[in-house]
Amino acid sequence: MRLIHGFGVAVAIIAAAGAAFAASEYEGAIKARQGLMRLNAFTIGQMAAMAKGETPYDAAAAQTLADNMVMLTKLDTGALWPAGSDNAATEGTNALPAAWAEGSDIGAKYMAWSDASVAMQAAAGKDLASLQGAMEALGGSCGGCHKAFRASQ
Amino acid sequence: MRRWLVRLAILGVICVVAGLYLTRPRTFGAEALAGLSADPARGEQVFWAGGCASCHADPKAEGDAQLLLTGGRRLESPFGNFVVPNISPSEQGIGGWTALDLANAMHYGTSPDGHHYFPAFPYGSYVKATLQDIVDLKALLDTLPASERASEPHEVGFPFNIRASLGGWKLLFYSDALLVSGDLTAEETRGRYLAEALGHCGECHTPRNPLGGWNRAKWLGGAPNPAGKGTIPNITPAKLTWSTEEIVEYLTSGFTPEFDSAGGHMAYVVENMSKLPESDRAAIAAYLKKVPSVE
Secondary structure (H helix, E strand, C coil), X not given: CHXXXXXXXXXXXXXXXXXXXXXXXXHHHHHHHHHHHHHHHHHHHHHHHHHCCCCCCCHHHHXXXXXXXXXXXXXXXXXXXXXCCCCCCCCCCCECXXXXXXXXXXXXXXHHHHHHHHHHHHHCCCCHHHHHHHHHHHHHHHHHHHHHHECCC | CHHHHHHHHHHHHHHHHHHHHHCCCCCCCCCCCCCCCCCHHHHHHHHHHHCHHHHHCCCCCCHHHHHCCCCCCEEEECCEEEECCCCCCCCCCCCCCCHHHHHHHHHHCEXXXXXXXXXXXXXXXXXXXXXXXXXXXHHHHCCCCCCCCCCCCCEECCCCCCCCHHHHXXXXXXXXXXXXXXXXXXXXXXXXXXXXXXXXXXXXXXCECCCCCECHHHCCXXXXXXXXXXXXXXXXXXXXXXXXXXHHHHHHHCECCCCCECCHHHHHHHHHHCCCCHHHHHHHHHHHCCCCCCC
């Protein structure tokens, strides 16, 4: 009886360790993609500050930011979003399973961001009015994915 | 012994009947809307402020497709899933309703055939809406496209699916009392109306007791996500330290001061709020500064 009990405890410990290991398996990818999102936020934030007149418009700086944004959209981030790293399957993320689901339109929404970034790249270094004009589409493109694929809070 | 049991049973029946009578669904008298004229243009402001499309449109609808109020979205809660009905002006929706029907639904949570609605429909907030706004909203709803999709029943298990029990729920928790009182400026008063009545912010942002009624002492103090994971934030001044300009920016674009972009249900709220005049968003921000802090 004690042998079975001990065996049961051992299995439980191994299972728990396995589960813990599985949870941390995605931790690197999750932290990396959240960092990437912060970089997106920082980049667009600097441009928005110019657009809103909170910081003086600087054509060269704006161009650099817009070029960076396009580079960010071009990163191949497949490894950052492995299957099983959604908020239903693991901890530490707000990414909804809908993003990985069959027929999810995440590709189209991503393209909206990419297209808006390219438009901003053409506009940012010209003058303030062009930057402001391209801002709405770029800012709005964040919501496309966040509305559908990110859990509240 | 048997005589006492019989008397107890009769007493029990009397109590149930009395209870059902005392908590019967309430309605307005026929004269309640007399003299009110309907304006669909004003109704459109009520529509966006009230967030009707965010629940009643198809979950995947974008842009103008949100105006087809076909229903079908599932609202998850600890009591089960509430399936949102079709409220488009069709036979499957609310095509035959009068403005009085809508007023009874939004104010009392009573259906046209005299049953209680589940408070997943936030009449606990809409009770504070003015009858003029409701009449205007009805005019707007009548202009929207029709959907023939049949509404589905709620996926709520026993005992929560007993509608008559909502009479008891209303007795305990239904109130038209304002949550923030005191000397408010005109702007703050407008913000209170938008937040407490139409915007129904408290429905998500206020913690509830096990029976699903608000913990009014912790108004807007944050709550667990009823759909499961995560929490809905505390937006009282203790935790929401943004300036009013930053709050207005968030309600306009969804961007926080750090340029994090709103996700999940709040993204829908931002979409609705962005359709109101900026003065309304500023009013909501002013109101939020006056909400008692919840730690």
